[in-house]
Structures are given as C-alpha cells and as structure tokens.
Amino acid sequence: MEAKFADLIWQHEPIPSGELVKLCESELNWKKSTTYTMLKRLESKELFSNSKGVVISLLTREDFYAEQSKQFVEETFGGSLPKFLAAFTRSRKLSDSEVDEFLKLINEHKEE
Structure with a gap:
C-alpha cells in the first residue's frame, strides 16, 4: 500500500494535503486518518515532506x-x-x- 500511496503523490505533486486526502478516499477508499498515518510513515522514511499543507517528494520514483x-x-x-x-x-x-x-x-x- 505504501507504493500505491507514493505513486499517487508522485503523479500529483506538489499536492495540498487536503486534496491528497480526497484523492486517497476516491482511489484507495481510505479515511482521512489513514492517509495522514501513511503520510507520516513515509515522511519518517524521508520519502515525502508535508510542509505548510503541501506534500512534495524528497526522493524520485x-x-x-x-x-x-x-x-x-x-x-x-x-x-x-x-x-x-x-x-x-x-x-x-x-x-x-x-x-x-x-x-x-x-x-x-x-x-x-
């Protein structure tokens, strides 16, 4: 699921975190909390950054x-x-x- 989530970000970056929540709801059937939990996990792995509500990649696909x-x-x-x-x-x-x-x-x- 991490890879699917990461692919969504790479396809749409830079993406406002609120828009990412909506995208994950429609594409992955996730709740807001699931999206933010996964985003935090990938931020801790230094793949993405959520700064001022905008998600960007720190590592290319x-x-x-x-x-x-x-x-x-x-x-x-x-x-x-x-x-x-x-x-x-x-x-x-x-x-x-x-x-x-x-x-x-x-x-x-x-x-x-």
Whole structure:
C-alpha cells in the first residue's frame, strides 16, 4: 500500500494535503486518518515532506524503486546480481533485445 500511496503523490505533486486526502478516499477508499498515518510513515522514511499543507517528494520514483530493488537483491540473493539474474531467467528466456540491453548496462557500469 505504501507504493500505491507514493505513486499517487508522485503523479500529483506538489499536492495540498487536503486534496491528497480526497484523492486517497476516491482511489484507495481510505479515511482521512489513514492517509495522514501513511503520510507520516513515509515522511519518517524521508520519502515525502508535508510542509505548510503541501506534500512534495524528497526522493524520485526512480530512486525509490532503485533502492527497493537493491535491498531485494541484497536480502534475497546476498547482494549477488548474477544470482538474481540466474533465478529470474530460470523460468523465462530473454529476447535478443533484452540481452542487448543487459550487455549495454553491463558495459556502461563496468568497473574499470
């Protein structure tokens, strides 16, 4: 639910907190108290800020999901990207374009 809530903020920011409450009521069927509880939780994680009644992001969507992915690989595969890719491709073959994209990323981020 945190990710859905965060996506709503990223899509509408900067957003007045009162408008966010209405949006969450219509999109997530939340009460005002639920919205503010979730906002406080994500403020404590330094994802968003509610200053003077306006909610803004402190972290981009891309940076947030990059960090989530990094944590997942760290916790699940001991930080090993090759182990993650081996598990990912165990039940799914990669297309030629996907292989090309991976090779391009590897070359761009290769340690010198």
